[in-house]
Amino acid sequence: MSRYDWLLFLHLIGAFALIGSVVTFSTLLVSGERVAGPQLVFLGRRLFEVGGLLTLIFGIWLALDDYSITDGWIIGALVLWFVGGGSGSRVGELYNTGEGGRARQPLIVMTLATLAVLILMIYKPGA
Amino acid sequence: MTAPVRPDSWNFPLLLHVLGAMVLVALLAIAAVVLSVAMRSDDRAAALRLAFRTLLIGAIPAYLVMRVGAEWLASKEKLEDADFAWVDIGYMVADIGLLVLIVMTVLAGLASRRARQGGTPSGLVKWANGLALLLIVAYGVALWAMATKPI
Numbered sequence: 001m002s003r004y005d006w007l008l009f010l011h012l013i014g015a016f017a018l019i020g021s022v023v024t025f026s027t028l029l030v031s032g033e034r035v036a037g038p039q040l041v042f043l044g045r046r047l048f049e050v051g052g053l054l055t056l057i058f059g060i061w062l063a064l065d066d067y068s069i070t071d072g073w074i075i076g077a078l079v080l081w082f083v084g085g086g087s088g089s090r091v092g093e094l095y096n097t098g099e100g101g102r103a104r105q106p107l108i109v110m111t112l113a114t115l116a117v118l119i120l121m122i123y124k125p126g127a
Numbered sequence: 128m129t130a131p132v133r134p135d136s137w138n139f140p141l142l143l144h145v146l147g148a149m150v151l152v153a154l155l156a157i158a159a160v161v162l163s164v165a166m167r168s169d170d171r172a173a174a175l176r177l178a179f180r181t182l183l184i185g186a187i188p189a190y191l192v193m194r195v196g197a198e199w200l201a202s203k204e205k206l207e208d209a210d211f212a213w214v215d216i217g218y219m220v221a222d223i224g225l226l227v228l229i230v231m232t233v234l235a236g237l238a239s240r241r242a243r244q245g246g247t248p249s250g251l252v253k254w255a256n257g258l259a260l261l262l263i264v265a266y267g268v269a270l271w272a273m274a275t276k277p278i
Contacts, residue, residue: 005274005275006275008274008275009270009271012270012274013267013270016148016152016153016270019146019153020152020156022153023149023150023153023154023157024153024156024157027154027157027185031177034170034173035161035170035174035177036160036164036168036174036177039161039163039164043156043157043160047153047156118142118146119142122138122141122142122145123135123138124132127132
């Protein structure tokens, strides 16, 4: 197995965790935190932190090793990562302080940004 | 640049496959967390209902998206009859995984019903929780096989 394979594997674990945080926060929004709220908030926040870190570190490593960091789709993904990261932090904060009712808007931004990154990663326009 | 480039026509099936798998694993993790706190919860029936619905309305449809994407992609890549370990691992985890997912959903449904009737279905909950954790590990192995493609 090449270094590319391992970097991709670790990058994908991060992507699974990041989408996991979006799904967890969405479940909280739908179920209204009535059941297992604190535990699901904990899960969503940890998945967001681990996913954000792994996708960024191994994504940049992959870009430097196997692509070009100045490619449009990589720059676009980085910008979207920061948009998703900012809104995701806000969602986590709101749930953590018991203001989950106000998380709908940042969660929509987080979801759209994360999905857009996933689409860019798969389609790689211009690569 | 050393990364492989795939034909454009493979992208949409791959997106379906990957997104389905990501949502499926996330919902399994959510179900595992909810099941693990259900028996200590003040509203046990509501917790078990959430776990059951997460599996029935979320995880099973996500599995179908993942599996349809996989089959579509395999037909594009002409891999249906290929003899590669990573393809075999993927099919094995997906096929056994469906069976486990169905069993787990039934267990969660039975536990939910029993809790609603005032019972304490701790055995059912433990089994469903154990199966959820087992599936997460199995999908981790499948992810490793898909990403690194050993042989």
